[in-house]
Amino acid sequence: MNLTRIAEIFTGKARPGVSGTDYSQRTKRLVAVFFVVLLVMGLLQAFTPGPFRHFFVDFVLTQSLILGIAASSLIFLSAYGGMISLAQVLMYGMCGFVVGNSVTTLGSKGLKLGLNPWVGVVIGVVVTTFVGFVLGVISSRSSGLYYLMITLSFGVIGTYFFGQVTQLSGFGGVNQVRPPGYIGEPDSATNPERMFYTTLVVAVIVYLLLRYVSRTPFGLTLQGVRDDPVRMNSLGYNVAMHRVWAFTLSAFVASLAGVLYVWEWRSISPTTINLFGIIDLLVIAVIGGILMLEGAWLGAFVFVALENYVRDVLLLNNWIGEDRFRTLVGAVVLVLVLACPDGLVGLRRIRFAIPMSIVGGVVWGTAGGVVIGSGGAISGIIVGAVAGIGFAGLLNLVKEFDWANSMAGSLGKYRLKVSAPRTD
Amino acid sequence: MTDVKLDEGAREPSGRPGLTGRASSHYRRIRTMGWRQLVPRLLLAAVLIFIAVWILFVTEVSSAQAAINEPGRFLRSILDSITNASLYFIVASGFTLIFGLMRTVQMAHGSMFLLAGYIALTFQRERLDINQGISPEQVSASNWLLPLIFAVLIVSGLGLVIQQVFLRWNAGQDLRQAIITIAISIIMADQMTANFGGVAKDITWPREIHGFIETENFRYATHRFFIIGVALGVGGLLWLLLNKTRTGMVIRAGVDDTPMVQALGINVHKVFAVSFALGSALAALGGVIGGSHASLAPSVDAEWLLHSLVVVIIGGLGSLRGAAAGSLLYGLAKSFAPAYLPASLTNYSIIATFAVLAIVLALRPYGMFGRAE
Numbered sequence: 121m122n123l124t125r126i127a128e129i130f131t132g133k134a135r136p137g138v139s140g141t142d143y144s145q146r147t148k149r150l151v152a153v154f155f156v157v158l159l160v161m162g163l164l165q166a167f168t169p170g171p172f173r174h175f176f177v178d179f180v181l182t183q184s185l186i187l188g189i190a191a192s193s194l195i196f197l198s199a200y201g202g203m204i205s206l207a208q209v210l211m212y213g214m215c216g217f218v219v220g221n222s223v224t225t226l227g228s229k230g231l232k233l234g235l236n237p238w239v240g241v242v243i244g245v246v247v248t249t250f251v252g253f254v255l256g257v258i259s260s261r262s263s264g265l266y267y268l269m270i271t272l273s274f275g276v277i278g279t280y281f282f283g284q285v286t287q288l289s290g291f292g293g294v295n296q297v298r299p300p301g302y303i304g305e306p307d308s309a310t311n312p313e314r315m316f317y318t319t320l321v322v323a324v325i326v327y328l329l330l331r332y333v334s335r336t337p338f339g340l341t342l343q344g345v346r347d348d349p350v351r352m353n354s355l356g357y358n359v360a361m362h363r364v365w366a367f368t369l370s371a372f373v374a375s376l377a378g379v380l381y382v383w384e385w386r387s388i389s390p391t392t393i394n395l396f397g398i399i400d401l402l403v404i405a406v407i408g409g410i411l412m413l414e415g416a417w418l419g420a421f422v423f424v425a426l427e428n429y430v431r432d433v434l435l436l437n438n439w440i441g442e443d444r445f446r447t448l449v450g451a452v453v454l455v456l457v458l459a460c461p462d463g464l465v466g467l468r469r470i471r472f473a474i475p476m477s478i479v480g481g482v483v484w485g486t487a488g489g490v491v492i493g494s495g496g497a498i499s500g501i502i503v504g505a506v507a508g509i510g511f512a513g514l515l516n517l518v519k520e521f522d523w524a525n526s527m528a529g530s531l532g533k534y535r536l537k538v539s540a541p542r543t544d
Numbered sequence: 545m546t547d548v549k550l551d552e553g554a555r556e557p558s559g560r561p562g563l564t565g566r567a568s569s570h571y572r573r574i575r576t577m578g579w580r581q582l583v584p585r586l587l588l589a590a591v592l593i594f595i596a597v598w599i600l601f602v603t604e605v606s607s608a609q610a611a612i613n614e615p616g617r618f619l620r621s622i623l624d625s626i627t628n629a630s631l632y633f634i635v636a637s638g639f640t641l642i643f644g645l646m647r648t649v650q651m652a653h654g655s656m657f658l659l660a661g662y663i664a665l666t667f668q669r670e671r672l673d674i675n676q677g678i679s680p681e682q683v684s685a686s687n688w689l690l691p692l693i694f695a696v697l698i699v700s701g702l703g704l705v706i707q708q709v710f711l712r713w714n715a716g717q718d719l720r721q722a723i724i725t726i727a728i729s730i731i732m733a734d735q736m737t738a739n740f741g742g743v744a745k746d747i748t749w750p751r752e753i754h755g756f757i758e759t760e761n762f763r764y765a766t767h768r769f770f771i772i773g774v775a776l777g778v779g780g781l782l783w784l785l786l787n788k789t790r791t792g793m794v795i796r797a798g799v800d801d802t803p804m805v806q807a808l809g810i811n812v813h814k815v816f817a818v819s820f821a822l823g824s825a826l827a828a829l830g831g832v833i834g835g836s837h838a839s840l841a842p843s844v845d846a847e848w849l850l851h852s853l854v855v856v857i858i859g860g861l862g863s864l865r866g867a868a869a870g871s872l873l874y875g876l877a878k879s880f881a882p883a884y885l886p887a888s889l890t891n892y893s894i895i896a897t898f899a900v901l902a903i904v905l906a907l908r909p910y911g912m913f914g915r916a917e
Contacts, residue, residue, distance in 0.1 A: 204719060258902045261909035265649055265718050266861070269853050270905065276850040277898050284891040395846035396733075399726055406723055444738060450730030457723045458710070 155417065159320070178312035182384055184424040185319040188417030189326050190377035191404045193370035196330045199411045200339060201366045202263055202346030207255055207271035209401050210278035211248055211371045213393030215378030217282055219244035220294030220388055231288065237300035245375045252371020256364040263349065263363070275398045283390040293389020297382045319380050323417065326373050330413055333369065342366050396446075403453050422506055426452070429502045480508030584907055591903070598884065605886040616762045621883050627768040629875030630775030631834055635848055636855035637782060637867045638826030644799045644862020645819045648711055649722040652729035653827050654849035659732060660699040660828030661835030661844075662740045664691035665747045680754035688750040688836070696828040703824025704817055711820075712813065729845065737842045744841035747832060771833055778826065782864055795819060799862055854897060858904045860914025869912050873900060 190212050197203045221231040222240035235243070259270045282289045303314050333339045342362050344352045349359045382388050391397070400423070408419025430448060484504025599618070601610050609617060635657060642650045650656075668691045669675060672682060710724050755766040786792035794815050797805045806812045827848075834848070851874070859870025874897070881896030904912060 258905050261905070265647070265722065266857075266910070268719075268722065269649060269861075270857055270901075273850055273853045273857060273901060274898075276846060276853075277894055277901075280894045281892075281898075284894055286891060394843070395849070399730060402723070402726065403730075410719075444734060446734035447731050447738075450727045450734065453730070454710075454724065454727035457720055457727065 155414075178315070180421075180424050180428055182312070182316045182319050184417065184421040185316075185323045186377050186380045186384060186420075187401070187404055187424065188420035189319075189323050189380070190374050191401055191408065191420055192326060192330060192413055192416035193373040193377070194401060194405045195408070195410055195413055195416050196334070196373070197366060197370050198405070199413065200334050200342050200346060201363060203271075203363060203367070204264070204268040204410075205271045205367065205370065206268060206398050206402060207274040207278075208370065208374045209393050209398045210275040211252055211374035212378035212381060213282070213388065213390075213397070214251060214278065215244040215248040215375035216382040216388035216392070217289055217294060218247045219379055219382050220297045221288060223298050224294060224296055225298075237298055241300075241379050244379055245372065248375035248378065249368060249372045252374075253364065253368045256367030256371070259367070260360040260363040272398065275393065276395055279390050279394045282393070289388075289390065291390055293387055293391070294382075295387040297386050297388070299383040299386075303383055315384060319384075322376055322380060326376060327413065327417075330373065334413075338362070338365070400449075403449060406453060407456060423449075425502045426506060477505040477508030480504035480506075588903060588907065599880065605888075606884045607882075607887050607890065617883070619762065620764065621879050623764060623768065624879040625875040626872075627771050627837075627875075628878055629871040630772045631830055631837065632851050632855050632871035632874055633775050633868055634778050634833065635827055635830035636852045636859075636871055637778065637864060638823035638830070639852040640856045640859070640862055640864070640867045641782075641795075641819055641826070642823035643856065645795055645802075646711070646715070646816055647718055647721075648820075649718070649725065650823065651722055651725040651849065652706070652732060653823075653852050654845035654847070655729040655732040655736070656699050656703060656824050656827040657831035657834065657848045658736060658840060658845040659702070660695040660831030661747065661840040662736060663698055664695040664832040665745055665835060665840060666740075667691035667694050668747055678748040680749050680751045683748050683750045685750045685752050688747070688753075691747070692829070692832045695832050696825050699828035699831070700821040700825035703827075704821045707817060707820035712816070715816075729849075733842065733845055736845075740840075742842050744839040745835075746839040747836040749836050767837065771837060774829075774833060778829070779864070779868060786864060791815065791818065854901060856911070857901060858911055860908075860911030863911075863913040863915075866911055866913030873904075873912075 190208055193211070194205060194208045197205045197208075219240045222233045222235045222243050223237050224232050225234040233240075255271075255274055259267055259274075262270060282293075283291045299315075303318060334343075341352070341357055344355075345357070345359050345362050352362075353359050381392075404419040404423045405416060406419070407422050408415025408417070426448070427445060430445060481501040481504040484507065485501035487500060599610070600612055604610060635653070639650055639653050642648055642653075668683070668687055669678070671687050671690070672678060674682070706725075706728060710728070711721050714720050714724065749767050753767045753770045757764050757766055757769070784792075786796060794805060794810055794812075797810075798812060798815055802812055805815075830848070834844075838844075855867060855870040855874050857870075858873055859866030859868070877896040877900045881893035882890050885893055885896075908914070
């Protein structure tokens with residue numbers, strides 16, 4: 121990628137059509153830029169002592185990478201297999217529970233096997249992948265919305281399972297999970313960047329793996345299955361088995377996220393994987409863009425940033441309140457899915473989105489900095505940038521959505537003249 | 545999108561009996577069946593026989609004992625499952641109606657259920673001017689029925705608004721609609737927690753319904769029979785609506801082929817609106833009854849979304865018969881599993897739900913009465 125190209129992307133001069141490969145060409149590069157920026161920020165933060173260092177690395181970046189891995193397994197299934205799976209949260213939660221049960225020695229609940237952390241990881245990943253295979257077999261003959269509903273019920277059943285089975289977890293969950301020595305000892309609070317680097321490496325590997333798989337014969341067949349299962353069946357491909365293997369692979373990826381999750385949090389409980397957790401992951405995928413792998417980490421970062429910074433942001437706090445974060449999330453998703461159903465990576469008014477987010481960040485950050493101090497500034501910059509993107513999304517909505525006809529359509533027969541279709 | 549298996553031509557997609565009558569077509573089906581279809585069916589039969597024998601004779605270690613020794617406990621389990629199934633049916637029939645006609649997965653269905661419960665609860669407490677610990681003796685029939693009607697009206701109105709404002713212009717975009725309703729359910733759940741708190745509350749039954757039916761060794765709450773009655777009424781009315789009225793005819797036609805109905809000059813959007821309001825009203829009815837039967841708390845919406853999902857997945861999406869059969873099967877699994885599993889395994893009873901789901905999906909991917917797309 122050369123610099124001219126980046127500049128073109130930023131200034132919005134490069135505006136090829138948004139359908140098909142062109143769309144991913146442009147946005148992929150934009151997302152790549154985003155990741156480079158994020159990575160540099162992370163690396164700088166890791167070496168800079170300061171009040172925000174730990175929080176940003178330990179919390180925001182690491183958590184976005186972990187959730188991004190989980191979301192990428194969801195997006196992989198939906199983008200290449202046409203299967204919207206809501207069981208991914210169950211998969212990563214299950215891996216977390218298995219690891220927790222294998223390695224803990226203390227704590228109130230669980231089997232407390234006290235195994236070596238690495239053995240726990242192997243057991244967790246193997247068990248989860250196997251369960252993923254079984255669930256994949258059960259749901260393999262459906263697709264689309266049916267798949268969504270079946271996997272959603274798996275996910276919710278899983279929540280109740282871990283809640284009720286006190287031998288494994290119970291509603292309190294498994295606590296005091298030991299990460300392996302490199303990360304866990306002597307104390308992770310002193311070097312959270314190790315966790316960050318580990319997560320980063322895993323995320324990169326997962327991204328490359330899923331990208332690679334999507335280009336193998338298996339991945340191409342999977343895309344055929346997504347587009348036309350009947351035809352693929354007639355051509356002699358085993359449609360159901362392709363879905364099963366895709367789901368198994370995604371369960372494997374989700375299990376990696378689960379391992380990282382318990383290392384990061386040192387505990388896991390059924391509330392992690394309840395309906396809200398399931399919806400959160402879907403929200404992340406939708407924010408990022410459910411049809412492109414890169415969207416997973418983008419969505420995760422936006423989500424985690426909102427979750428952590430919106431609380432101490434000027435203005436918002438007054439009318440949303442500290443505890444009403446979920447209402448905000450719901451509103452963001454609602455606006456986003458109405459305005460640009462392809463998520464942030466599918467934002468058409470990218471020309472507005474970048475300047476808007478810069479302006480939003482600067483204005484809100486300055487305001488926050490003046491009133492609250494440096495903490496307010498950082499939160500303001502992040503939330504302002506997100507708000508700027510959201511504003512661009514609203515413009516997208518105005519541009520995309522034929523309000524007049526829709527409103528007239530609601531009145532039944534009084535339909536206005538249909539406007540000319542967009543050409544780009 | 546059809547998932548056609550070329551080697552499974554013997555399967556009837558609709559599950560309707562053939563022209564030659566059920567018995568002979570069944571016989572022919574068995575004869576034409578290859579081992580790939582026969583083996584799972586034999587396995588299923590074996591499982592069912594095992595469960596029946598287990599419940600009737602064997603289970604000494606379960607909390608309910610073998611049915612042959614404790615017939616009262618067995619009867620109670622049967623009644624419990626029918627009560628639960630009734631409530632599942634009321635709620636899930638709304639879900640399946642909305643899905644069948646509009647292909648909209650109403651993910652806010654559980655939120656509608658919970659909201660209706662909270663509205664009725666608030667209204668009942670306002671009318672009685674008591675804030676806590678209302679006993680059924682203080683509640684007259686009107687103090688239960690008026691909140692019910694009020695909640696049903698408000699929630700069906702809300703459903704109508706959601707459908708008109710958010711879903712109508714996205715017709716055909718399944719996933720987008722599902723995500724829209726998810727966003728709505730997030731907002732509703734959060735706002736309900738903010739306004740009604742996190743403590744479990746319940747609506748009080750009126751004194752006319754509250755009470756027990758007792759014989760010498762058996763005691764059962766009257767309101768459970770009331771729930772069964774309401775479900776039968778709802779099922780009957782829905783059947784009449786769908787099969788004997790013009791609106792129902794249009795709805796059924798819309799389920800089969802919406803563009804064709806539209807082309808015939810029928811205002812499909814009006815039918816969509818009516819169905820969405822009706823579906824929400826059924827969720828609301830279920831919510832008020834469920835809030836009186838059990839309780840209302842922040843996670844109840846997720847629970848009822850799960851119930852609706854499982855029922856329609858088992859029964860087949862968009863089918864009223866499927867909703868009835870699915871809720872019955874699910875209700876049986878839900879109340880027999882904790883009672884008849886060995887006592888040490890009682891907390892694994894959620895597995896039964898999963899097992900039912902897995903078995904039905906293995907045999908019929910689109911549910912018992914569902915049709916492939």
